Amino acid sequence: MATKAPTKRNWTIMVYLAGDNNLDSAGMVDIKEMKTVGTTDQIAVLVQLDRAGANMQTVRYCLKKGTSLAKDAVQSLGETNMGDPKVLEDFVTWGATTYPADHYLLVLWNHGAGWDDANLYEGDVFSGAAPPVSRKAEPVVTRGAAPGAKAIPLAQARAGIRRTRRALFSTTVQAAVKERGIAFDDQAQDFLDNIELKKVMTAIKKKLTRKIDILGMDACLMSMAEVFYQMRDVADYSVGSEETEPGDGWPYDRILKALAAKPAMTPEELSKTIVTQYLASYKATENVTQSAVKLARLKPLATAIDGLAKALKGTLADAASRTALINARAQVQEYSRPYDDYCDLIDLCDLLVKGVANPAVKTACAAVKDAAAAAIVATGYKGPAVDNSRGISIYFPKRKLSPLYKTLDFTKKRAWDEFLKAYLAGLGR
Structure with a gap:
């Protein structure tokens, strides 16, 4: 007797819920949200969950x-x-084999830190941390926390890695940098870095003989030119946040309810819906950002940024232009304070156009803004601390250039890192 082929749905949602860390309880809250809609004839909602604590089973759920x-x-x-x-x-x-669909949304759920691939486990960042407390008033299950550990407000939990970054790098030289980006597993003391993420997404594309429609980053600081460029060939769209995310993350109940009401949504429509529903789920004062980009348009954006880098590097010898650049960097929209190495790309261009007289810089800024506008399909923010957010951030350190930055696809054939090196060297003098 022939085996019946699995039902093909409109969408299969796959949430890679790496909860073996101090976000364990937040993961359980999000699963409850997902279950308010759950799997239907048109939508499959799948989760792979690894909870905090030793000897905990990793379980796949439909x-x-x-x-x-x-x-x-x-x-x-x-x-x-x-x-x-x-x-x-x-x-x-x-997930794709067992629950085939016309479209796939893969969500990487965890801590995140943009492109910055430094090994936080060298600094013992998460170990012994109590689980965060949700503003949704859900009961918190304490798993794997050190006795007497102070609970972290859920609004700070995902941001915590950036707040502790200085403690990591102020130790000793033996705390050698390693790649790191997303999906932290405390028991294994491991995580996915941006290089690994590209490799695994490429392998997935080969196995499925197609791209993932949407790569969702329910994590901090992932809406970056560098991160999006790394993923340019493995997914059609990506959704993420420029700023640190509150621990509550994505509102899965709102997103799935909207999709269930219109399961024939295109990938671009669902990307926009995620941005809209994310912003709607937070108060006006909560300082949140979210944006969606069409990844096929990242190559033109990277080319435009390359042109801007070359134009800016060419002005560094001019005192007035250099001062205007320093002023722009001082005023630009930044993220993850006080470790503010990421800034909004479009806001930076707006400030450069106002302050730098050099015509080549103005032309290059216009090209970057045009390319960014073509790539960004939806963006928004809430809160006074992020009110100059326009959808894509970029690395622009104030003090020191990370040696890992040169390992990214974005920097291999582009001049942005060369500009940063020259700019920072000038500040040193």
């Missing part, structure tokens, strides 16, 4: 409305390392 979470379990994988690219590859391959 979430449904009105059932217990235990009944939604499809597979138990034992203890896994969610920072291992192979684990992510296996999840996505399983």
